Amino acid sequence: MNEELILQHGLTLDEFQVIRKYLNRDLSIEELGIFSAMWNEHCCYKTSKKWLKKLPTDNEIVIQGPGENAGVIDLQDNDGIAFKIESHNHPSYIEPFNGSATGVGGILRDIFTMGARPIATLDSIRFGLIETEKTKYLLNGVVHGIGHYGNCIGIPNIGGECEFESTYDFNNLVNAMAVGHVQKDKIFYSKPKSIGGLIVYIGSKTGKDGIHGASMASDVFSEEDEDEKRPSVQVGDPFMEKLLMEGCLELMSSGLIESMQDMGAAGITSSSVEMASKGNVGVYINLDKVPLRQPLSAYEILLSESQERMLAVIDKKNNHKVREILQKWQIDYEVIGEITDTKRVVFESNNKKVVDLPVEIIVDDAPEYDREFYIPRKRKNKDFDFSKIKLEDMITNLLTNLNYLDKSWVFDQYDSTVMGDTIREPGQSSGIVKIHGTQKVIGASTDCNPLYIRINPYEGMKYTVAESYRNLIACNINPLAITNNLNFASPLDPNIMGELVLSIHGLKTAAVKFNTPIVSGNVSLYNQTNEIPIKPTPVIGMVGSNMDLNKINTNKFCEIGNKILILGKQLTKNFSPYLLQDQKIAFNICEFNDLDVLDLDFEKKIANCVLELSDLKCIMSCNDISRGGIFSALLKMQYKDMGFRIKVPDPIDLFCEYSAGYVIEIRSKDFEEVTSFLTKKGAEYLDIGEIIKEGIQINSKKFDYFDIMNKYRNDFEKIIS
């Protein structure tokens, strides 16, 4: 086989030699395609595996950890929650609408493949600076794509993030998360149960879209690539997915299916290989039986990433019943092969075996690299001059920066209330939905702190986990487990690899301390274009619960006259990276001081205070303090034209970042009870003021409430159009 062809398939010559030696024969082009798909980063995690193994993935509530289509946790009784986050970064840059839409479609399939009905989605999206037409185009396309797919299929979109930073100018990030509800005794796995089971194809016909999508997702971009790669982007059809979801869930609840796999990245190849590997069996598939949209070669069928397709194993005797149910939902269905005892993957086309490989060499012998990495150098402490900063300017800076403005323009394009179980609207600290027919609620939040992580990957990652944790705590949601989406530039650069390694360590430390295991995840590497790498962006999605929906907190102000307290510890000005960046004091990454070490025990202590006070019904509303400090948290809490009158020692304090920071609203009559509770627990608090009608007043300086709120609410749309 010629070298060029091997390299085109994303394999190194060394990797090819391993295969060649094992098989002791030449490969067919179809077999080369299979290795190309299965041995890239996206499918086999060859760079990250060594480090991912170190993450905590189990505790008493984990039913299914990483390795399946989604992780599942126990929510008592017969309720389980399946969830996962996945990236669709590269496709969304090439074709924002379809790239992001199919990202949502793919993650939803991961959820219902487990037998779970999706009940919520969240999206973490990041773009470059809005000044370029390209970013506006990407933002519009991505938001439209996410909205179109989720709205049509009818799953509420309950939140996420949307940020802008020049580091994403040529590599926007689209990470979609989905959460589903499953009955614990009806979870489906990809492992087939019996030899001789029929392998069936369910869903859309196979076309040319997405061929080599998975290997594209593991590529470095150059700008000219964009047009050339567009045909590799899959095209989604949410209506088909809705039918497929209802059809599959009906098949599963009728007990007609043994196991199921989504044909996601690397299509029929990866789904069938994984099936064989999980079950320690073989698969035989006749490619001539695969429903096609257009004439395709065996090679193309194997690598197509056409959307809305599933592979399932059924007992022969159920064939007729399965066909009947799928006919009702107008879904294509075909028996294409069977489970064998050979432990080999065999694909036949035109009466010829085009692929005949032992499962072992594809999966177990997949490469695993221990790449070189550097630890970032220690930073020198630097004092910044804050004397020239005025309160008015700080507010102006904040209100002209997209990252702080109200993002209703984004979230209003998503349907957040379909299914009738949504408790919170997106744009708040976490999205909350009820488990249908119960009093239980699930809260979810996605977060990442790229600037922190660039400064100090280990500590920065701890802050990222703590931020999600606080988002849930603020709503009186008990954090339970994590899904992660590690977005990095090329790991071949030891500096980038160092960020990857250290941030995984930070994730581990925080997850162990919070007892929130990582149950699913995704890695997206090579996010760089023209040698410009993105900032490290390991996004996490955290899920938590409260068994009683009446106990959850709102993030919005409740009543005029109520008091406002601050909990937590302020990071000093010199150590508040976003304050320094957004108040235009420090820009260059070298200028920033190192991060304050985050005390996770302190985080837990304050969190427990918030949870206890919430259960005592002493908290009227609560929000966490993150980027933008107290001031930004207060803006987010505005509701029904209620404002605030506050006093702080130094106005700059309002914009500093916090550890374990929360703003809580309490009634005056509860003030004694709350403060003596906090004192007893050793939790310091700051009494900063109270809620007033239609006003914003800081240290006796009055601001025009409607002027500030109009800017906060409406300027996002003005800036991006």
Next chain:
Amino acid sequence: MSFKSAVITFPGSNCDRDALCYLKDLTKGEVHNIWHEETSLPKVDLVILPGGFSFGDYLRSGAMASKSKIIDEVVKHANDNRYLLGICNGFQILTEIGLLEGALIRNKKLKFLGKNCFIKKKFKNNFNLSIKDKQVLQIPVAHNEGNFYCDTETLNLLKNNEQIAFEYCKGEFSNTEENINGSIEAIAGITNKKKNVLGMMPHPERAYSDFHQSQDGRLIIESLIS
């Protein structure tokens, strides 16, 4: 006599379950779920055509669903003077069938709108009896094509016959809009001439439970039952 009702499910409907829960919880009576390929409809007091993207909204929102097998029965039900409510996509289907006037075109900003909206009643009918004049209801909308449009002649007819049931309005506080999607005369819902068929874009079935942001959606079922 207990109140009986039914919800029709088309492929792509996604608010059918919500509508079923809404009816079950509020009417306490029999509630049927009818698949679009059925050719008979039980005798019920109210039929809901739910929201969603029936048939993927291909061709035109509601166009394909309006040709479903069950539609003949739905029309008969309406002609029998019984209640028919189309919510969101259901409203679009009703205009495609021709049971209601006008059409729903794309929102004025050409973007999907999923948020709370505020409406009040315009002319009295059996769907809004329990709602006071000038009472402002908060109910979510979620649509891409909710911008009600008709020609002047039709608009005059709708007014003269008092067929406008709901119109969008400002809420009590500063962050609300008067006419969120650009509908002609801010129309949010209309009835037929006999006022037993209502189509509305806002989703009352997402605003009735204690844990919802608002419970104003209850008033529609309460009006029908009273």
